[in-house]
Amino acid sequence: MPEAAIPLLHIDSLEVRFGAVRALKGVSMDVRQGEVVALVGANGAGKSTTLRTISGLSRPRSGSITFAGASIGGRPPPQIVRLGIAHSPEGRRLFGALTVAENLRLGACTRTDRAKIAADTERLFALFPILKQRWRQLAGTLSGGEQQQLALARALMAKPRLLLLDEPSLGVAPLLVRQIFDALGELKRQGVTMLLVEQNIKLALELADRAYVLRTGSVALSGSSAELRDSDRVAQAYLGAAE
Amino acid sequence: MRTRGLTKAFRGLVALKDHAIELREREIMGVIGPNGSGKSTFFNLITGFSKPNAGQIEFRGRSIIGLRTERIVSLGIARTFQGSRLFPSLTVEDNVLAAAQLRHPVGPLDSVLRTARYRTRVDKAEAIAERLLDLMGLTAQAGRLASQLPYGDQRRLEIARALATEPALLLLDEPAAGLDSNETTALVELIRKIRDLFGVTVVVVEHDMDLIMAVCERIQVLATGEVICVGTPEQVRNDPRVREAYLGHA
Amino acid sequence: MSGDWRIPLVLLAVCVLAAAVAYGAPHVLSDYFVRIILLIALNSILVLSLSLSNGFTGVFSLGHVGFIGAGAYVSGILSIPVQQKMALLPHLPSFLHWFSLPFLPATVVAGLFTAILAVIVGYPLMRLSGYFVSVATMGFLIIVNVVLINASDFTRGARTFTGVPLETTLPWVFAWLGVTLFVLARLVYSPFGRSMKAVRDDTIAASAVGIGVLRARLIAFVIGAFFSGVGGSLYAHYLGSFSPNTFYFAMMINLIAMLVLGGMESLTGALVGVVCVSILSELLRSVERGFTFAGITVPALFGASQIVLGFVFILIMIFRPKGIMGDRELTFGLAARSARARKRREEQNA
Amino acid sequence: ADPIKIGYPANLTGIQASLDGPMLNGAKLAASEINDAGGVLGRPIELVVYDSKSDATTISTVASQLIDSDKVVGIIGFADSDSVLAIGPQVQTAKIPFITPGATSPKLPSQIGDDIFLAAFGDNVQAAVGAEFALNKLKAKTCYLLTDIGAEYTTLLSDYFVSAFEHGGGKILERDTYKTGDKTFTAQIAKLKAMPEKPDFIFSSSLAEEIGLILKQLRQAGITLPVVGGDGYDSPLLIEVGGEAANDTYFTTHAFVGEGASPKVKAFSEAYKKATGKEPENAFAPLGYDTVKLMADAIKRAGEPDPAKIRDALAATSGLEGVTGTITYRPGVSVPDKSVSVIGVKDGKLFLADEAAPSFVAEP
């Protein structure tokens, strides 16, 4: 486990509401530099909301989010992206009328180092070869799995210090799920910090160092992946939400 | 239902090539394949959302090619969509009723005059909706707007809505996507129950192998638009071509 | 679907009240206020007829004023007294020359005429969606205008069409408003209305559950056109004289403003929109003439009322983006609930 | 003393505003002159002004306000027949005398009733003067006719012109149309250029907004034929927009306000400039002015501010000198016999080409 004492991302008793719905009721968590943290939980537990609040799409009602020492709670998304957080959102949210190339170019729109961008694009092709084949195709006509890879690649183009991933395996064929998680493992080795939301708990815990289990808007359980893998407490934490 | 030589190309890209399938009454058939292998395209062709370049689709002995979607639905084919497509501004109950009305139609004139026919048909449709909501465990949510439902409930509502058209053939496009493992397990039971209760033939497109293996009696595997294998779950799991194209050597 | 027992009582009370206002107002109020009430009711018919396609079916038509205009002219041609017809419209085909219809039949014929027109126009146009249907229906409005201007044998061209008997009185307008409300309410809150809303929400999903998208849109469009034609006839018999430009963009913008402001997805919203815009613009119109208040004289600023109205619109849109009523109805707790919902409630209580 | 109230609905916003605006200025000028001179019957007069927004519905609402709430004894208003027809039925029912300063359709009184008066000549008269001017002074026998089909005035004027011109032996070689608001007439002009037989002149039935532009595009295409038209031309725009292209243009109108105008007109122009800070925009300004004087004169002769008496006094008006000519109503006719000025343009300046009454006038 990486040694950095101060977490890269620190969330403290975060609360988010949509009208009368309390989506998050005081969530606290840490993500340290170089770490992969999984965020799991039943449908509607508030996983996506947590990510959306970190990247600025939802506003916290109370609580704080600190990234690399700076408080970012409530700041607009573009500022947060510039600080180094990239978000691959639920439902992919690609620009369907733009080509694969243009989507990737926009992924890097906060960067100014042109030469490096080209090099990074090449590296992404090694990770996701299909994107090279579909370079000029409109993103909207890609199949589901292809879109998922593009969404990931687009987020990576920003060269983030923290990558937020919302269900990267959703709608993806098993073989490709493998490939995507292999790619994520490769990124982890390269030192990319990730906060991963995933329904496939087995895969998630394989990749992650630590995990948090959310249940109806609050953290029900947390611990290292190894601990959680071996206990059935995760299942229990889930069931609590299912009733 | 059966198809023969079904082919669809999008400007050069052949999404489905020479596809053939034959469904038996009351069976649960799985269709799997890598992303972009043409599974959704297959559904779109059957339900009339796009027109095939070549091939035949026969449903209960008659060709349904060229018919409009609503006509095909009224013949008895219903579907759900990959990523749900509910009527967001209608309530849960109204979503189902909008579909249930297909078999118990009331025209504008009946509506304005509130004829006796209006009353009986509306009652019938409501009875169906009630039964389906109950079956799907959505009764408590009946009055909420569809857009406010949690994701899992939305997926179930979509199935309920499709069933409300009283189909003989039900096409489910990735019903488990985005569901957590408990809900996925529940879905297996649900699909079986639907088949038993309503006597429908079900085709499931899904990437969740656990679900497919558990629920399907036969499975067809597509890759780049072509059928590479058909068989029981056991046969398919052990087929080397399927392992290479789809499952990986896990 | 029997509702609760209070509903017939309330409806009766409303009818009695409406009749009292219709027959009593001209004796109590000045002509000016009678006219304002009449215009509010008349515009309500027009805005309601617009709401069926624009609000409930999701076909944002910019062409309804074309139907209003057509209805006005048809009814006008039919009901000009025979002796005046010769003088005003000498080139009218002879079968139209020898008779003139009373108000009610002329109005019904106008409505039927526009409904048939809507079938012809709508059959191709209702295949379009979004902006395209808006532009195409706007094209229809322009075509109607051009035809009215050019078909001078029937319409006197750009010249004012005049001589229509002034028969539109409060009882007539209230009665038609009642009919409109009744028909639309039953339509919108019925299975057919549900299909309309389903089509509005998602055409693809709608056809996937067996709803004929074209059919639902067309029916909504045609019924709306019928009441637009009726409204046009009432308008014609209210104004007595009008020209093609009376039924053009200015009227369309006015009606759309009322509709959107009140809430497109609600029948009572349409009424609220009409009342608010009418009263507000009347108030502003008298203020802009200048006034003296507490010794301070404010000079006349003609045009100021439109400016203020514009700002009020923007403010309302900012604070109530879905219109004043949104998609809620003003029912005062008296909605006719479905048997199912009632049963469910009873079960819960038990 | 209490003021005598005269209703003044005006289309101050909307499409009619450019005519009704100057007209109201002229009317206000007349009212203040009258009041400065002691008013009428010892009481000041008050113009009760409402903006009717160029909208038929608003006009009828305003009419009920004037008649019912303000209890006016007479109403003055509008430069177009549409608006007059819109207010007509209410005025006629309430038996309030109504004068329109600017509408020129001679059919109005017969369409509405005997409480309606025109202060200007009828279109049939000005069209006849235009036709006779072309035939006799320009010696032009063949004509190309361009009509704006978007307005009542221009269509009507064309019809009257054709019947007068053909009655006098002229021949219309070709007709074409456009619609109010068009900015490009090049297609029509190219068609005119391609005509096998060249006409002697052009009659263009147009409004002020378009005529300057039509002239410009005609001359740019190399067509130098004289152009004749009606009082729609009468605005500074003709020369401002047309520039050199406006030369050899003739139009019929109510008064000549250019250099060498009559002393009456000059006095009016100066007073108008003092009151509003600008020259009279068009002939509707003096028409508004004259109409208020006409109404005041009738009230004075009626002896008391009673609508019925004012109407009768109005109908008996004879020889009332105004800026736009002398107003006399023949018995039973509510359109005045006024002489028509024909104004020409030469070297970028207006001049009085003719002042005449026509010999043949088409039926209204």
Next chain:
Amino acid sequence: MSGFEYIVQQIVNAVSLGSLYALVAVGLSIVFGVLRLTNFAHGDVMMVGAFTTVLLNALGLPFVPAMAAGVVGAALAGFLIERIAYRPVRDAPDVTRLLTSLAVTYILENLGILLFTSSPRNFPLPAILNESWQLSGGAITFTNINLLTIALTFVSLLLLGWFITRTTTGLGMRAAAEDMPAAQLVGLDVNRLIIVAFLVASAYAGIAGVLWAAQAGVVQPQMGFTPLLKAFVAAIIGGFGSIAGALLGGYVLGALEIFIVAFLPSSVSSYRDAIVFSILIAFLLVRPGGLLKPNREIKL
């Protein structure tokens, strides 16, 4: 004048009218492209540009700098409209935003009437622009203002085409048009993009306003409505939101209007607008996505 010359003359007429329509349509399309908003106030921004030019010119500023100031004034007006009226309703339903833009139109037009009265004023075009060229012995004529309009339209095609497809800002506009939250998530400053879009579109409106007024010879507070209508139609024909489509649509509309008058007898051509719209509707039915957008099949 031969038949051939006649046809050439009418084509010249069609191109110059079409250019004018195209120029207005492009501005409308830019705003629609990024905001999915039919900006009815576009015509009034044109009016602001034209009036600024006229007023400054009357105060003694020469025509060219006055025109430049008019363009700047229009851009500024567009900026303010976005800030004050459109930004607060950015997330509201389409019709809400449509009504807001109608309200802005209402306000600007009546403000214009209050300040300048609704009487038309002469637009002082320098004599050089009024000069006309005669070809083929006077059978074919066109003026400098026609030439200027056509030239400006072509330059704008090139500039804008480059801007929209090659620059990050242009790409960002298209991205924001499709999915605003997603655009924010990749780090695009959507507010800035929209402001840029409004500035560019309004500057275009300014240019178009001046050219339109130059063609029309007059300025008036209500002058914006007709061009807006034409541009709206042109933009839809081409495929709303597409710059190239707007240009093409403008030319198609211009050509239709001219050719109907040119080649049909006047008893038929008085139905011009009806014919134009009938053709348009027929066309929309055949190609529901507009001229430039192929009929893409729905992807489910």
